[in-house]
Amino acid sequence: MPLNIIISGVGGQGNVLASQVLGGVASDNGFNVTIGETFGLSQRGGPVMSHVRLSKKKHYGPLIPPNMGHVIIGLEPLEALRIADDFANRETTFIVNSRPIFPLNVIAGDVDYPPPEKIKLLLSERAAALHWIDASDEAIKLGNPILMNMIMLGAACGLEAFPFSIDHIKNTLSSMFPPSKLEINAKALDIGLNLIS
Amino acid sequence: MTNLMTNKRGGIQALLQGNQAIARGALEGGVSFCAAYPGNPSSEILETLAEAATCLPIYVEWSINEKVALEAATAASFAGLRAIASMKQNGVNVASDFLTNLSLSGIKGGLVLVSCDDPGGISSTNEEDARLFATLADIPLLEPSTPVEALEMTKWAFTLSEEIQNIVLLRSVSRLSHTRSNVTLGPLPEFSASPRVDTSIQFHTFPVVPKHITRHDKLDKAKVLFEASPFNQYKGPPAPELLIISSGCASAYAEEAVDILHLSENVGVLKLATTWPIPDNLVKTHIQSCDKILFLEDVDPFIENQVKSLAADMMTELGIKQFFGKASGHAPDSGEQSPEIILRVLRDLFGINPEPQNRGYGDKKRGDTLVPPREFGFCPGCPHRSSYYAIKTALAWDGRDGFVSGDIGCYTMGIWPTGFNQVKSVHAMGAGSGLACGYGKLKRFGFDQPVVTVCGDSTFFHSGIPPLINAKFNQADMLLVILDNSATAMTGFQPHPGTGITAMGEKTDPVDIEIFCRSLNIDVSVADPYEMKQTAQAIYGLVQKKGPRVLILKRTCALVEGKERGFPYEVKVNQDLCLGEDCGCNRYCTRIFRCPGLVWDEENQKAKIDEVICVGCGVCTEVCPRQAIVKKKIS
Numbered sequence: 001m002p003l004n005i006i007i008s009g010v011g012g013q014g015n016v017l018a019s020q021v022l023g024g025v026a027s028d029n030g031f032n033v034t035i036g037e038t039f040g041l042s043q044r045g046g047p048v049m050s051h052v053r054l055s056k057k058k059h060y061g062p063l064i065p066p067n068m069g070h071v072i073i074g075l076e077p078l079e080a081l082r083i084a085d086d087f088a089n090r091e092t093t094f095i096v097n098s099r100p101i102f103p104l105n106v107i108a109g110d111v112d113y114p115p116p117e118k119i120k121l122l123l124s125e126r127a128a129a130l131h132w133i134d135a136s137d138e139a140i141k142l143g144n145p146i147l148m149n150m151i152m153l154g155a156a157c158g159l160e161a162f163p164f165s166i167d168h169i170k171n172t173l174s175s176m177f178p179p180s181k182l183e184i185n186a187k188a189l190d191i192g193l194n195l196i197s
Numbered sequence: 198m199t200n201l202m203t204n205k206r207g208g209i210q211a212l213l214q215g216n217q218a219i220a221r222g223a224l225e226g227g228v229s230f231c232a233a234y235p236g237n238p239s240s241e242i243l244e245t246l247a248e249a250a251t252c253l254p255i256y257v258e259w260s261i262n263e264k265v266a267l268e269a270a271t272a273a274s275f276a277g278l279r280a281i282a283s284m285k286q287n288g289v290n291v292a293s294d295f296l297t298n299l300s301l302s303g304i305k306g307g308l309v310l311v312s313c314d315d316p317g318g319i320s321s322t323n324e325e326d327a328r329l330f331a332t333l334a335d336i337p338l339l340e341p342s343t344p345v346e347a348l349e350m351t352k353w354a355f356t357l358s359e360e361i362q363n364i365v366l367l368r369s370v371s372r373l374s375h376t377r378s379n380v381t382l383g384p385l386p387e388f389s390a391s392p393r394v395d396t397s398i399q400f401h402t403f404p405v406v407p408k409h410i411t412r413h414d415k416l417d418k419a420k421v422l423f424e425a426s427p428f429n430q431y432k433g434p435p436a437p438e439l440l441i442i443s444s445g446c447a448s449a450y451a452e453e454a455v456d457i458l459h460l461s462e463n464v465g466v467l468k469l470a471t472t473w474p475i476p477d478n479l480v481k482t483h484i485q486s487c488d489k490i491l492f493l494e495d496v497d498p499f500i501e502n503q504v505k506s507l508a509a510d511m512m513t514e515l516g517i518k519q520f521f522g523k524a525s526g527h528a529p530d531s532g533e534q535s536p537e538i539i540l541r542v543l544r545d546l547f548g549i550n551p552e553p554q555n556r557g558y559g560d561k562k563r564g565d566t567l568v569p570p571r572e573f574g575f576c577p578g579c580p581h582r583s584s585y586y587a588i589k590t591a592l593a594w595d596g597r598d599g600f601v602s603g604d605i606g607c608y609t610m611g612i613w614p615t616g617f618n619q620v621k622s623v624h625a626m627g628a629g630s631g632l633a634c635g636y637g638k639l640k641r642f643g644f645d646q647p648v649v650t651v652c653g654d655s656t657f658f659h660s661g662i663p664p665l666i667n668a669k670f671n672q673a674d675m676l677l678v679i680l681d682n683s684a685t686a687m688t689g690f691q692p693h694p695g696t697g698i699t700a701m702g703e704k705t706d707p708v709d710i711e712i713f714c715r716s717l718n719i720d721v722s723v724a725d726p727y728e729m730k731q732t733a734q735a736i737y738g739l740v741q742k743k744g745p746r747v748l749i750l751k752r753t754c755a756l757v758e759g760k761e762r763g764f765p766y767e768v769k770v771n772q773d774l775c776l777g778e779d780c781g782c783n784r785y786c787t788r789i790f791r792c793p794g795l796v797w798d799e800e801n802q803k804a805k806i807d808e809v810i811c812v813g814c815g816v817c818t819e820v821c822p823r824q825a826i827v828k829k830k831i832s
Contacts, residue, residue: 111569
């Protein structure tokens, strides 16, 4: 079976870039990589989900079969919960960024955003481990909320189920990003790792 | 950062999206001329080629619509060059008038039409299966299933096209176009184009019947080549209990499902990549050894119908077969294929206990019952929100139950609360104005509802101009509001005739929509949608007039503005002024205006600005009856 990683979030959070970086790291380290990206109208605040599938044997299809996710990186709490029943199982590890992005229907008062404590409880019940981290707050402290995606990737490096280290990611970043952006992204990765260990 | 797309020698690995793989395949296939009109999920093909054009001697253009794109690419083919036109499924409809005639005339240089279909309508108004155009136009059809195949098959498509002297259709789907895989690049050929039209040859469709016969001969030739194609592959036992015939992404899902359910000794998967015309002998060999056949493919029963027809023709030889698929109800006949669906079908056919995969959840209530859907909305600062707010206000003042005839672009979302549900119909590019021409002639029957039709700048160039001329010709009472945000925003900011820049980054004299409309000698005015009150007054005034009228609402797309210049204001809610639930406005700002950057503060039960999301356009300051939303100019 391949290693199945899901990155789930909202348009504009840097989901696709995070999955591309992860895919690049895996490719550099000898994996066959398939990344299925669902974005559609996501630039307009819709959900974005990337399925990252890694195998040393072959390329798998772009969608993970039901409940076969190993690691789920939720860039937004609601988007982690949205896919939990479909893709998680009792051995899944969740890393979830605590900062909500409210859907317009929540802003308008038509529906409620579930309380964070409830989301945490539901995710914990559905997984082997839940790491609930304040990645957006750390990114804002670092100077730009968009760095949240790298903080989340850094955090993933602290997981047993995750086959890459911070150095693997930094190596790949150096061929993907212009030098001017390397330092701040490397810093974000380190912050992420510290949040988990 | 190196651009792997233009790597000459190849032999290296690159993580390519399906669309990038198609672009690289075109380059490896020696393409010289590339044209397209943007549309999800196809846009990245031409974007990738445009980037490659900065260091390779190829020509790349965003045409004003798909028909012109295909025609422009065909000219290059007539002059002996290899050419490609790419578009989304709806675009093939637009190009089809030319396509069905082109396939009668034939071509010279290899010519490939790429259609990126959108099963599930993830970013489209429909999920039509453009493969049917291959049967309509009698042209060969290729269906890659992975980025690796997308590259290889696009490359081969040019050879095939030249061999049979006709255009070839290559079909991708959203899931493939937007899937990334590591792909090994091949070498790029030497680019040495020397276009010349041989004037001893004519490209036309006459006499029609003999040309039609020739077209069928070309298709037969393709069929022979398809019989030996290495892209069609079988995995499984020699005589399986069940044969799955599939194409595209469904093939990978099927293979994995067979593994998951431990059926590899019972089930074989025949992945077809050359799907019109299907290679009869290959298919015959496989169905000969199996009595039960399941079809898995995206959207229509395209392969299913062909195989059934083949089986009917060969019934005396092959015997009776049992088919499972869309017709039998085993596979859904709408929407996208998925591993979940395929696992369900196989469990059903083999009587495998539907053991819940979500191990250990027991009978726990699904957690996602608590999860609200994420409503689509205009971006913070989007001028369309203000435009629709002004239209809504004007139509309410008018009081005759007016409405908006909609069109294709970001502003399609006017059908939803983000556009105050003002838009009452959406179909095809330019259709909003065409419909408005009709509404504009209903007065003689007693119709008195005011109709506003909206059209974006790129859509106006694509197909909004003919209906406007029709309105002038037939003196239709039509108010066309052109939502000019100076961008093809929905599909990723591709340049268009109004932006003054081409796909290859060259400067060009922009088409001025206002001057263009004025040349028709009709009522034309311009307003700034950020000035919502003045815009509403302008619309109200125009609604009372007769004949064709144009109002251009000019304001740059907020995403472009944010990137290029930034917004001038810092916006805050003065919570001392906001009365919250006691105001009587019933949370008007968040309930109605619905900007993602203006949220409800649960703690204080008042409105507040989310400073991470607010871009600082300052428009929302107009909607608060207490003037509690304030903007401060950033120095």
